Amino acid sequence: MKGPLASLKIIDFSTLLPGPFASLLLADMGAEVLRVESPTRMDLIRVLPPHDGGVSASHAYLNRNKRSIALDLKRPEALEVVRQLVREYDIVLEQFRPGVMERLGIGYEALKAINPGLIYVAITGYGQTGPYRERAGHDINYLALAGVASYTGRRDTGPLPLGVQLADIAGGSLHGVMGLLAAVIHRQQTGEGQLVDVSMTDCAFSLNGMAGAGYLACGVEPQMEALALNGGSFYDYYRTRDGRWFSVGSLEPQFMQQLCAAIGRPELAARGLSPKAEEQRALKREIAIEFERRDFAELCECFAAVDACVEPMLPFAEALEHPQIKARGLVTDVPRGDAGSQRQMACPIRFSAGLPAPRHIGAALGAHTEEVLQELGYSAEQVATLKADGVIG
Structure with a gap:
């Protein structure tokens, strides 16, 4: 079983959460995903606790089913590897600030010249245009600027720092996947690739949904605990006698x-x-x-x-045991690469034709570098030279 996206080959330059969560969904649905990582500047998710057998549980989950190649993108030899890869991997997913890939010589226009059908998905905090395009940010900042936080919380305590990264995942990851797949359909119909510009702030702004529509059409500013669905009605959480x-x-x-x-x-x-x-x-x-x-x-x-x-309201440990969660098969065992397996959250999307079984947890940094280079036609001697020169890891 190959999965519905088995025809897609994606080079993933992203780190942390938004891009990797997007490519996790794509890999789970059968796409071939190759992560390009720096051999000297580690993705911080790799060291994020807690650890299972010395491996970050978050990294093992977010990067399952993906291969990893370690390339020093400051070296021209590494950039040449990327240029060769895009002849075969015709989708690029990246999460650098605007202009970084261009300065390296592997931005959209440069890679499009090599592969005109290239789909290039850029996930950023504020998008490729606008005064904030190069500004740093995190999930909490995007939700704050997009207006979402202004009516999410309690009047006496203020906005809530959410337990899940709403702008990162609902904004960057899910909208990134939607944009990518829409571009794939467009390419199938026209043969044309394109740049897909995904801003986490833009997407968070669109999540305002009903409250935003009410303000734009009627001038009703959403406030904390003032709407039917944000604590302004009986629709809410209630404490039990024993504190749950x-x-x-x-x-x-x-x-x-x-x-x-x-x-x-x-x-x-x-x-x-x-x-x-x-x-x-x-x-x-x-x-x-x-x-x-x-x-x-x-x-x-x-x-x-x-x-x-x-x-x-269930803590995560109890949610795992809920009969609905169990019936939907939302936990799966993923091979570790050594002996045994690791329990992880399964792909939440169901297909009548099924999905391929998980192949492995997130790979070690550069675990597939030599394999990928050999597939590109590099000889063992060339690979050894690149490794000795620090071009690859």
């Missing part, structure tokens, strides 16, 4: 009725539709009282057979 939490999303009347009946307060159901902020706050207090009267286990039993959009 439940999520309540019973927005529709039929779900609200079941929620209120389950907690023994059916008279509260009619108040769920009130648009008045003070009435929503009062309703939240009533619901909170009922949840705080019961332990977590009691509430789990209470809502197990009730279709009310009410679910327990």
Whole structure:
């Protein structure tokens, strides 16, 4: 089994999270992904704790199913290897700041001259244009500038530092994959490659969704705890008597009725539709009282057979054991390359034709350098010379 993207061959110059998560999805779906890494400037994900057998668990996951070649891109011999690679690998994914690849001589225009059908995906914080194009940033900065953080949090404590990297993954990774695959379809229809400019800030801005649409069309500025879905209604988290939490999303009347009946307060159901902020706050207090009267286990039993959009908040260890997560096969065993395997999160996309089994965890730095060079036609003597000269690692 090869997977639906088995025809794609991708050179991945990215590091950290956004690009590697994007190429992980592509590799899981069958694409051949070759990571180009510096032999002297390590991807920091490789040393990020915790470690399993001396290998970063994050690196082992984000870079599974990919090969690694170590090239010093400051050396002309290494750049020549890249130029040869793009004759065969006709998709490039990179995550440098704008202008870096151009200064190295392997930017889009230079590589397009070698392979006119090249698809070149550049993931950056702020995009290839604009006054911030060369500015440094991280996930929290992109969410702040894009307006997302301004109404995500509590009035008395401020914006929330999210546990997942929303701009990195939903912005850079997922939009990067969408842009790449859209360019592939365009190339199949026209024969033309193109540059795909993915800005994590742009993508985070688009995630404003309903709140952004409301402001642009009606001038309603979204505020913390002021919208139906950000704490301004009973749609929220509620603490149990023993200090755990439940999520309540019973927005529709039929779900609200079941929620209120389950907690023994059916008279509260009619108040769920009130648009008045003070009435929503009062309703939240009533619901909170009922949840705080019961332990977590009691509430789990209470809502197990009730279709009310009410679910327990689970720590990751418990989420792994949830019957829905297990039934969907979201954990897989990935060969380590030595003896045994490592448990990892599986590809979340399901195909009726299936996907290939995971081949290996993230490879050691430059693990496939000699193999790839030999595929390009380099002799053993040439490889040895490049290694001795520090061009490859």
